[in-house]
Amino acid sequence: MKQLRKNRTLMLTIPLALILSGYLFYEYVYVKVKSDIASVKESQEIKTRTLEKYMALLAEKPEIESRLASLKELRKAEEVKMIAGETLSLASASLQDVVKDIITRSGGTISSQRVGKPDDLGKFKVITVSMDTILPDPRALRDILYAVETQTPYLVVKELDARIRNYKDPRDQVVKIDVSALTTSR
Numbered sequence: 001m002k003q004l005r006k007n008r009t010l011m012l013t014i015p016l017a018l019i020l021s022g023y024l025f026y027e028y029v030y031v032k033v034k035s036d037i038a039s040v041k042e043s044q045e046i047k048t049r050t051l052e053k054y055m056a057l058l059a060e061k062p063e064i065e066s067r068l069a070s071l072k073e074l075r076k077a078e079e080v081k082m083i084a085g086e087t088l089s090l091a092s093a094s095l096q097d098v099v100k101d102i103i104t105r106s107g108g109t110i111s112s113q114r115v116g117k118p119d120d121l122g123k124f125k126v127i128t129v130s131m132d133t134i135l136p137d138p139r140a141l142r143d144i145l146y147a148v149e150t151q152t153p154y155l156v157v158k159e160l161d162a163r164i165r166n167y168k169d170p171r172d173q174v175v176k177i178d179v180s181a182l183t184t185s186r
Contacts, residue, residue: 079184080152080153081153081154081182082124082153082154082181082182082183082184083095083127083182083183084153084183085183088118088125088127091181092115092118092127092129093115095127095129095155095179095183096113098151098153098155099129099131099155099179100113100131102144102151103131103144103177106135106140106143106144106147107135107140108133108135108140108175109133110131110132111132111134112131112132113129113130113132114129114130115128116128116129116130118183124182124184125183126180126181127181127182128158128178128179128180129179130159130178131177131179132175132176133174133175133177134173135172135175136171136172137171137172137173138173140173141162141175144177145157148177148179153181153182155179155180156179156181157178157179158178158179158180159176159177159178160176160178161176161177162175163175
């Protein structure tokens with residue numbers, strides 16, 4: 001009878017141990033492996049989406065490069081219309097040389113020249129030069145104004161004061177002219 005009880009206890013303990021070990025295997029091994037597999041799949045999906053985004057961006061690269069090249073060409077074309085110079089002083093000197101050349105080509109003489117204070121215009125600066133000149137006749141003034149207004153880089157006559165030098169002989173004119181231009185100098 002003792003043997004029978006031992007067998008019975010053994011018969012109950014073995015299935016119970018198998019059920020308990022199966023439950024423990026399920027709980028600590030199978031569920032953990034399943035959650036690890038799910039997190040790996042999720043990570044893989046995220047990396048796949050990221051890779052697809054990178055591939056889409058790389059596919060757009062030639063279009064972006066062509067747009068960038070066209071914008072650079074447009075900027076260079078626009079910079080031709082402005083006075084060039086590394087600094088505001090150099091740009092002002094360049095503007096001064098251009099205006100001086102226009103006046104002397106038209107037969108005028110320069111009695112004085114000044115550089116005005118630059119004005120801010122967003123990313124640009126407006127530089128101004130003032131020149132006091134003596135012109136031989138009214139046609140010279142017309143030629144100067146035409147040359148200034150049709151010049152590239154673009155120049156603008158900001159102020160003009162013309163007076164006759166001698167009322168008895170009204171040929172010579174004293175002209176004070178302020179000419180402005182845009183620059184991107186800092």
